[in-house]
Amino acid sequence: MVILIALEMYKDSAESREMFGFGFIFSSEWNPVTEQFGALPFIFGTVVSSLLALLLSLPVSIGVAVFLSEIAPSSIRSPFSFLIEILAAIPSIIYGFWGIFVFAPFMRNTVQPFLQSYFGFLPFFQGVIYGTGLLTASIILAIMITPIITAVTRDVLKAIPVSQREAAYALGATKWEAIKMALLNAKSGILGGAVLGLGRAIGETMAVTMVIGNKAQIKASLFEPAYSMASVIANEFAEASGSLHISALIEVGLILFGVTFVINSLARLLIYSVTRNA
Numbered sequence: 001m002v003i004l005i006a007l008e009m010y011k012d013s014a015e016s017r018e019m020f021g022f023g024f025i026f027s028s029e030w031n032p033v034t035e036q037f038g039a040l041p042f043i044f045g046t047v048v049s050s051l052l053a054l055l056l057s058l059p060v061s062i063g064v065a066v067f068l069s070e071i072a073p074s075s076i077r078s079p080f081s082f083l084i085e086i087l088a089a090i091p092s093i094i095y096g097f098w099g100i101f102v103f104a105p106f107m108r109n110t111v112q113p114f115l116q117s118y119f120g121f122l123p124f125f126q127g128v129i130y131g132t133g134l135l136t137a138s139i140i141l142a143i144m145i146t147p148i149i150t151a152v153t154r155d156v157l158k159a160i161p162v163s164q165r166e167a168a169y170a171l172g173a174t175k176w177e178a179i180k181m182a183l184l185n186a187k188s189g190i191l192g193g194a195v196l197g198l199g200r201a202i203g204e205t206m207a208v209t210m211v212i213g214n215k216a217q218i219k220a221s222l223f224e225p226a227y228s229m230a231s232v233i234a235n236e237f238a239e240a241s242g243s244l245h246i247s248a249l250i251e252v253g254l255i256l257f258g259v260t261f262v263i264n265s266l267a268r269l270l271i272y273s274v275t276r277n278a
Helices: 002-012 014-020 040-071 074-089 092-119 134-159 162-170 175-185 187-203 206-211 229-236 243-277
Strands: none
Touching: 002 014, 002 243, 014 243, 040 074, 040 134, 040 175, 040 187, 040 229, 040 243, 074 134, 092 134, 092 206, 134 187, 134 206, 162 175, 175 187, 187 243, 206 229, 229 243
16 A cells, blocks of 8 residues: 555656756755745655754653653552653644634744844844744644654663563662663664654644744744645645646655654664564
């Protein structure tokens, strides 16, 4: 089925590939009126928002996983795990609505003015404050991928034999030194969980579409609106003005499919390697 999906998208994107070639990936112009299409702004928005989401989520996810597997008493471990994992069950459209009506105004009135006041000398925090934009989308993506990375990291930490912890304590290790030892042994699994969360962030559609601003541009400021590959497909496919426009959107989907497939395959291999060794 995966091969058939890839072949179908490859076939249906033939018109765009023949017209633009590899320049489609490196062009920044997206104009359905003049039938000039380039995917670079969408690739930029997808990659930056996903990597920033991973950067924000990874420390929190590892901290929560360590707390649940190593520190938390059994009386609060189960309910706390449930509260974390329930985040994964919330539909992305709900995150989008929450982002529009609650989080974006909070970003516009509180977070972005603070960042601009104290870090405005950096190009990342300059420009007009909208509330929506690349930073807002990244934070919402970080919230959405946190349960995935947390669950994988916690399972990998729990897979480490108890005898290793007991040996560390027998040699005089402190609680933190034993935890650090466990994290070092689980680094492949943590990396796998991070890559799996990255794949989830890259493929997210509705929540990102509702808060990223949907403007095909490449700007250094995280306050500026941007566009992702999934968002442009969701927004424009139903109203595509011609066969070339549809073909260009399918080619964007083909690029997204390839990136997501590679990332998820890599994550599965990393997780399999660490669980097999355990």
